[in-house]
Amino acid sequence: MPKQPRPGTDAVLSLQLSVDRTSPVPLYFQLSQQLERAIEQGVLTPGTLLGNEIELAGRLGLSRPTVRQAIHALVDKGLLVRRRGVGTQVVHSQVRRPLELSSLYDDLEAAGRHPATTVLRMSTEAAAPAVADALGLGEGTEVQRIERVRYAHGEPMALLTNHLPVGLVTCGTPELEATGLYRVMRAAGITLHSARQSVGARAATATEAELLAERPGGPVLTMARTTFDDTGRAVELGSHLYRASRYTFEFQLLVRP
Structure with a gap:
């Protein structure tokens, strides 16, 4: 049976995320910018679970440290928060x-x-x-x-x-x-x-x-x-x-x- 997404992650899985490996822009920054736009535009609403780093890394073909760096950048901006026992969650856009x-x-x-x-x-x-x-x-x-x-x-x-x-x-x-x-x-x-x-x-x-x-x-x-x-x-x-x-x-x- 295929693995079901955790509650709240459907919006994340539906995003058209992609990275350009030929671009001089770092991969983590490309990912963080796309996620930030989705938060600012209300596609990822407050409370949405982002899913774990392994899931995102596997989906995009990126290394786990790259995904972790992208998430950390959004945590620093106050757009995401890591909650023990819950996971990484959208807080509010600026x-x-x-x-x-x-x-x-x-x-x-x-x-x-x-x-x-x-x-x-x-x-x-x-x-x-x-x-x-x-x-x-x-x-x-x-x-x-x-x-x-x-x-x-x-x-x-x-x-x-x-x-x-x-x-x-x-x-x-x-x-x-x-x-x-x-x-x-x-x-x-x-x-x-x-x-x-x-x-x-x-x-x-x-x-x-x-x-x-x-x-x-x-x-x-x-x-x-x-x-x-x-x-x-x-x-x-x-x-x-x-x-x-x-x-x-x-x-x-x-x-x-």
Whole structure:
């Protein structure tokens, strides 16, 4: 009787995987790229078992170390995870977010990623110099501070810190855990018009790493954004951290005429 595939591996077996041995591109990289595309396109959905290295190696006529290297590359990217007693399993594809004036909540929802939020803190505080400067306020002016963790499919994706002028919006924890901040602002009659934004990277602190399910000192992407309404007023300063293993920013570059 022919051997039956393990539950969850049908999608993997149906993939049209192939490698070009005449190409200068390493075989492991060719395989990892094909598997990554299948994950990003939703062909291999979260929870799919990849099958063991021997099965894949035999099917493609590759050595087991080559297949192991391809899988290891995707584990490092956070697309696959090795679970004891289960095998190698698809986790989630990275969130690819365009650099435009949209909220992470809206982007995740549009991608079918089931966003969820935990509010860590809502308070008022005296604006530090950088916050006051970004919002066009006097130093020490009271501002609203909101800290949240944003999840996709139950997995932490980002640590969000926002400062807003006091009285700009009236909302509580239930509203912010049910939807995105930009939706709350629009519902309050604020028309978001433009933003000034910078993107960087640094190492996560122990507290940040714990909240984001990363290792202390692991890489995180940073984004600082000041958002303006249609009157030119600064309405929000966002200081956000994203898991580098789960998140990328996409740029569109145009040639200046």
